[in-house]
Amino acid sequence: MDNPVTFHVQYCSLLKKKGSTLHTQIINSRKMKRKLILLTLLSLLLFPGIHASGSKSSSPALEVNIDWTKFMSEQDMIWEVLPQAWYEAPFMGNGTLGLMVWYEPKLNAIRLETGNSLVHDHRPEKGLFGNPRLLTGHFLLQPQGKITGGTIRLDLWNAEMRAEIQTTEGSFQLEAMVNAADPVIQTRWKLQKEENISIKWIPASANGPRYQYGLTPAGSWMKMPESYTENPPAKVKLSPKGGISLQTLPAGGETAIYWQTDKSSEWHELWINVAHSYPERNACKVAEETVIRAQQQGWNSLRTTHQQWWHNFYPASFFSVDDGIKESFYWIQLYKLASATRADGALIDNTGPWLTVTPWPNAWWNLNVQLTYWPLNTSNHLDLARSLENAIYGNIENLRTNIPEPYRHNSLGIGRTSDLECASETVGIPGKDPTAEIGLLTWTCHNLWLIYRHKMDDQLLKEHLFPVLKGSVNYYLHFLYKGKDGRLHLPVTYSPEYGSAEDCNFDLALLKWGCQTLTEICKRLGIKDRQEKEWRDILKNLTSFPCNQDGLMIGRNVPYSSSHRHFSHLMSAYPLHLLNPENPEERALIERSLTHWLSKPEGLRGFSFTGASSLYALLGKGNQSLDCLNSLFDKLLGVNTLYQESGPVIETPLSGAQSVHDMLLQSWGNKIRVFPAVPSLWNNLNFHNWRTEGAFLISARRTNGKTEFIRILSEAGEPCTIVTDIQKPIFEGKRNFQTQQTAPNTYVIDLKKGEEVFIRNSDTPTTFTISPQTGDSHLSRVYNPFGKKALH
Secondary structure, three states, X not given: OOOHHHHHHXXXXXXXXXXXXXXXXXXXXXHHHHHHHHHHXXXXXXXXXXXXXXXXXXXXXXXXXXXXXXXXXXXXXXXXXXXXXXXXXXXXXXXXXXXXXXXXXHHOEEEEEEEEOOOEOOOOOOXXXXXXXXXXEEEEEEEOOOEEEEEEEXXXXXXXXXXXXXXXXXXXXXXXXXXXXXXXXXXXXXXXXXXXXXXXXXXXXXXXXXXXXXXXXXXXXXXXXXXXXXXXXXXXXXXXXXXXXXXXXXXXXXXXXXXXXXXXXXXXXXXXXXXXXXXXXXXXHHHHHHXXXXXXXXXXXXXXXXXXXXXXXXXXXXXXXXXXXXXXXXXXXXXXXXXXXXXXXXXXXXXXXXXXXXXXXXXXXXXXXXXXXXXXXXXXXXXXXXXXXXXXXXXXXXXXXXXXXXXXXXXXXXXXXXXXXOOXXXXXXXXXXXXXXXXXXXXXHHXXXXXXXXXXXXXXXXXXXXXXXXXXXXXXXXXOEEOOOOXXXXXXXXXXXXXXXXXXXXXXXXXXXXXXXXHHHHHHHOOOOOOHXXXXXXXXXXXXXXXXXXXXXXXXXXXXXXXXXXXXXXXXXXXXXXXXXXXXHHHHHHHHHHHHHHOOOOOOOHHHHHHHHHHHHHOOOHHHXXXXXXHXXXXXXXXXXXXXXXXEOXXXXXXXXXXXXXXXXXOHHHOEEEOOOOOOOOOXXXXXXXXXXXXXXXXXXXXXXXXEEEEEEEOOOOOEEEEOOOOOOEEEOOOOEEEEEEEOOEEEEOOOOOOEEEEEOOOOOOOEEEOOOOOOOOOOOOOOOOOOOOOO
């Protein structure tokens, strides 16, 4: 008999072609009609998920109806009370230069705190005291009258700050931006009754921020190096219209801050550049030339190119939800990321361009860098993620040198902290160093893998990611041993930030993921690697993840027994997805482990709550996911969405944006899951051009708690499997798509590269619109919730 699947698909298609031979036969032959009906019924019984759908006559289109200026104005941060510290202040940046603005009451001044992500020490000693980031300094704008108050608005759409400052003599308007197209900080003010504003430059100490922090009472817990030699103070030379501040570093290199003032119409302008050079000593020349060139172009010309950059940045994707606080928070995180880095910019460390005195003045690789970069994938801003790729792929020799000498011939690694070129203290040796965190580069490779999976660039995979991942896994392989049980085991390593254990779950998960991914790469690229047999043997014989009645343990014989802010022992569930919640036994293990982790709340901190939020989203529990995210907002988030633990750490709020992604779109395990864990309070929402693994762009809308439509655009032609709560979905596009239901709510679509498909149910309108949410169903709509508010 004819293949019923093939026959059924051909039958559905040819029935639509009037005048075809088959159509005529159907009309004229009762026998043929009976055969076709029997075959169709048989195919539906045997293969109920296979059908053809779509209509060439109706080509659906997506209408994007967004007034970006209005929409983004509703996300702006507004200060009704002047900020007085780093964790309250508006911030601006262009991926290298940074600026923060706050009020200094004792000095009767507005402080302009400058920063540059590239400014760091170059001592031969590695580590937090040897090559940390360095502060640059600040300007004080001091009016004649006493400052009595004011308001500030951080305009996200245009990436500029506007303020109205009141004094006892009158007031003045203040504007500032860090230009997106030119490396210059632009500030200007217009006086109203105030006679004059004086400008004072205060160079920062060039000693490491951790060293400075250790000299304060708050840093009394810190062990200070006895051999630390302080850097000399900066030398400042003033001119009638500006000045230059030069910080030379005995270990090599220098930092220069050059500024010039100008008067244009009613506005007084201040132009600033912060330049760092190493090993050359030409920072003064670079800074001066940069400012002069910018002044020649003029304020309005530079403002135009600056705004164009930002106006091109935001529309790469869109998100709106009937929860104004989370909506604004989300957009501020995207603004923060685009202010903190660029494709050719510096790696985002713990502070980005907004450094302050802190015990954390470097890049941290046991969680911070990884969480920082997660949101760039789904939000469709992979261009910014290139700064992480460049940091790793451009510093292979440093990654090699970070490994103990006997293993450098085939291994790569990175220690807990590093400078922006990935030079770190030597990675510990398992079994000998109980604090050895050996999997940090492998975890970073998982970030790089996600970046690859969201754009599907096989050349990048072959030339860069594959050899780095291979080198990071090789370091593990030197220490694997076969136990009496015949299984492969790891000696003592360290589980961030809990303690030491044999068969540490953190490392077992990363080793398993690494070997699994290396074999997957070989298969995809057709690589014949001599180590592939070894990777497969590890996957077959590696010991199981240590567990007890409470779930995943820290490691063998080491239970999770004291409160612990890091979810390092849960890595196999999230973010590695080695444990699959679609498997009942593994789902139960994830739930048990998560419940036990959160049952000890004393040590939990900001990223604990965002990690728990994403874990609940993995389980499809949207309400619990939102509850965990709310814990970050309720207890720990600054009014400017910055966050600190002893000092600033940038990653936690950014990982909150990833928690939002995880509630609404997941793509692990080669499946696109749309609205997998929507909180019940979020009845109305939509997103546009969010990116998934396989290089798909997804748009979707949910109205009154029901999915209205999904649009999928394939950029790479990868296999497309969609999981949706739409019942009896209709698939539409410019051709008839063949789809197959492979499980409940799960469909495979034969989507080719460059094609898009729309998914809806029968009672959904065929007009597909992306637009801002205008009201809330359960929540009181809040606009501009961030910034410092006056008490009414």
